[in-house]
Amino acid sequence: MEWIEGSYPDVFVPEWIYGGRKHGWSLRFKRSKSFCTLIPEKGRFALLIVFGAEERKKVEAIREGLSLHAREEYDKAETYHDGKWLLLAIDSEKALQDAFSLLTVKRKPKRMNI
Numbered sequence: 105m106e107w108i109e110g111s112y113p114d115v116f117v118p119e120w121i122y123g124g125r126k127h128g129w130s131l132r133f134k135r136s137k138s139f140c141t142l143i144p145e146k147g148r149f150a151l152l153i154v155f156g157a158e159e160r161k162k163v164e165a166i167r168e169g170l171s172l173h174a175r176e177e178y179d180k181a182e183t184y185h186d187g188k189w190l191l192l193a194i195d196s197e198k199a200l201q202d203a204f205s206l207l208t209v210k211r212k213p214k215r216m217n218i
Contacts, residue, residue: 105142107204108133111213139211148195151203153210154187162209174202 108116116133121141123130130152133139141152155163167175174192181190194200 105131108140108207111207112139112211113214115214140207143191148193151192151194153190153192153206155190155210156187159209160188163206166205166209169205170202171198173199174206
């Protein structure tokens with residue numbers, strides 16, 4: 105959250121969303137379109153990013169800089185009519201750096217805090 109708020113000051117208004125008993129709570133960052141959703145889980149948290157067609161091309165350009173785990177998760181992520189839905193567990197420092205890189209693809213930061 106600190107990275108998002110620092111990189112995109114006054115851009116997003118975080119919104120807590122209750123997905124029901126099965127899915128629980130998540131924190132969505134959105135302006136006119138979805139940026140990302142943080143999903144707290146027991147012992148870790150996950151990041152959900154939906155990449156549109158143009159954004160997927162940008163991900164391909166940075167692909168080699170991502171960890172093997174992030175590349176594998178991206179490759180197996182389902183692509184729907186509204187984009188490719190990547191759910192990435194943030195369970196290490198490398199996963200966090202991958203998340204920052206992927207979020208930068210989604211929207212260019214106002215300030216770089218990587």
